[in-house]
Structures are given as C-alpha cells and as structure tokens.
Amino acid sequence: MRIIVVGGNGTIGKAVVDVLKAENHEVITAGRTSGDLSVDMTSPESIEAMFQKLGAVDAIVSTAGAAKKVNVEKMTPKDLHLAVESKLLGQINLALIGQNYLRRGGSITLTTGIMKDDPIANGASSAMANGGVAAFVKAAAVDFTRGIRINCVSPNVLEESYDRLKDSFKGFVPVPASRVAAAFLKSVAGCQTGQEYQVYH
Template sequence: MRILVVGGKGTIGQAIVEKLKDKHELIIAGRTSGDVQVDLTSVASIEAMFNKVGHVDGIVNASGTAKFRLVEEMTPEDNLVAVQSKLLGQINLALIGQKYLRRNGSITLTTGVMKDDPVPGGASAAMANGGVQAFVKAAAIDFTQGIRINCVSPNVLVESYDKYQNSFKGFVPVPAERVAMAYVKSVEGKQTGQEYQVY
C-alpha cells in the first residue's frame, strides 16, 4: 500500500515508519522535513500536499501541537494553538485527504492520554484530543467506498519521559514501538471508528 505519514520524523512518527516501511511505500510529510512539507494549520498547505502526493491507500497523522497553560492563565489565543493544529488540522487532513484515498483506504489520527487522565496545564490538549476522538467515532458511520477512520491515543512516551515527567507524575510511560503497533492495527486491520488507547 501507498501510505502518507504526516509527522513521520517525530518520535512516534519514526516508530510508525519503522513498522510500516518493509511492507508499504511510505511518503513522509512534515512541517520542515520529509518528502513533502505541510502545515496542518493551513487548508491551502494540506491541499497543496495532496496535489503533490496524489492518491494513497492510507493517511496517518502523528503530528499536532498544543500550548500547555493552566486554565487560570490561559488566553483564547493560547487555546487556539491546539484548535488550529491538533483539532482542526487533523480534521481538515481527513476532510481533504478522503478525496485522495483509494477504495478501502484508511485514515489514522492521533489523540492522547490527557483527555482521559488530566494533567496540570493540559486542558487545551485534552479538548483537542476529545474533539478528534468524537469526530472519528461519528465520521466512521458516514464513509462509503470502504474507507475506514480510527485514532490512536498514546500515553506519555518512554523516549520523552525525562522531558515531561514533571507534568506526568505517577504515569507509567509506554515505548514508542508499542504505540506504533496501534497505528499498524489501524492501517492494516479492518476496524473503523475506534480509538486505540496505548496506556
């Protein structure tokens, strides 16, 4: 299969690429790296990427940002970072990308543990994660042509735990390799409308 991996140079993205590269043709997309560049906060950029890449059998997103702020300190502008990137960016990737998916293709988006297990300063990220999960569940019943859509919700990673451990006190980090297997399940499996939680 021909699979587009957005965020393929990130920690999770690299693990996904490692699991898929031997069986599939991969196109790596990133904001500043990869085979093609894309800014998920820009509809025009997403459209330009697909115009360049063409038709694919799978779309995987392992990117998206949010600003960490305590709610009492958060401004609407702070919250907009997650809305434009992690929430609307991923939804727009699915809405535009569906036109470039071959029959029986799949879309895999990314949520995260914070919507189920809150951390200080994580309300904006949790909001975006919850919105993506709700979109995936509802969108799955609308797709025809055999198109499937799922999302993966990773815990904090072993590989980045040192950097984030103050925010994730008491969490048991998971290795990126284990998280990547959930994306493999979404791409190569048959399920749709699912959130694969890797906690």
C-alpha cells in the same frame, strides 16, 4: 500500500514509519520543516497542495499536532488557538481533504492522547483537542463509504520522552513508541473503523 505519514519525523512518527516499512509498505513522510513533502496542518490550502503533489494513497496517518501547555486560570483564547488550529482542525482537515485522494478501501488514522482521559496540570487545551478528534473519528466512521475506514490512536507519555516530561507526568507509567506504532499498524492494516486505540499500559 502507499501511505502518507504526516509528522513522520517525530518520535511516534519515526516508529510508525519503521513498522509500516517493515511490512513492505511504501511510506511518504510530510511535515512543516522535514519530510518528503512539506505541509502546514494549520492551513487547508497547504494540505490540499500536499495531496495534489502526492496523488492517490491507500492510507493517511497523522502523528502530528501541537498544543500549548498553560494553566486554565491564565489561559486566553489565543492560547487555545494553537490546539484548535493544529491538533484539532489540522487533523480533521487532513481527513476531510485527504479523503478525496484515498483509494477505495483506504484508511485514515489520527492521533489523540491520554490527557483527555487522565488529566495533567496545564493540559486542558491538549485534552480539548484530543477529545474533539476522538469524537470526530467515532462519528465520521458512520458516514464514510467506498470502504474507507477512520480510527485514532491515543498514546500515553512515551518512554523516549519521559525524562523530559516526567515533572508533568508523575506517577504515569510510560509506554515505548514501538507499542504505539503497533496500534497505528492495526488501524492501517486491520478492518476496524470508528475506534480509538488507547495505548496507556
């Protein structure tokens, strides 16, 4: 399969790229500052330009999307804007635009996260975006034709990132990026649709 991985140079993205290449898939990476192609997920025009350069693919994977950590009592609409434009609308626009470049039987896999189910301090904007993506995936799966599937993966905090993030995730048991990557492989190579694969343990 020919697969585009947006965010392919991040911690999860690299693990996903590795597991897909191990299955002998052709993998193209994209990101704002690194990758085979350049894309700004906050810009529908940038997403369209990326796909025009890329051409037809069998699978679209997103391991990208940013959000600002801020206490809700101090949060402003501007603070929320990053999560809405990047993690939520960025990924949804990737699916909406990308569907036009998917071959029959293709798949889309987006990323959510544990904070929507297991909240942490200052994580409301991330939780909001994660929940929105998960709801979109569940509903969009009903509409897609041509055998197109859509799922999302919801990772726990990663072992690889835990030292840096442990103050925010006290008591959480981190998971290795390889476990999360296996869920992405399940989405890409499997047959299910409308699913959220939670990698929490």
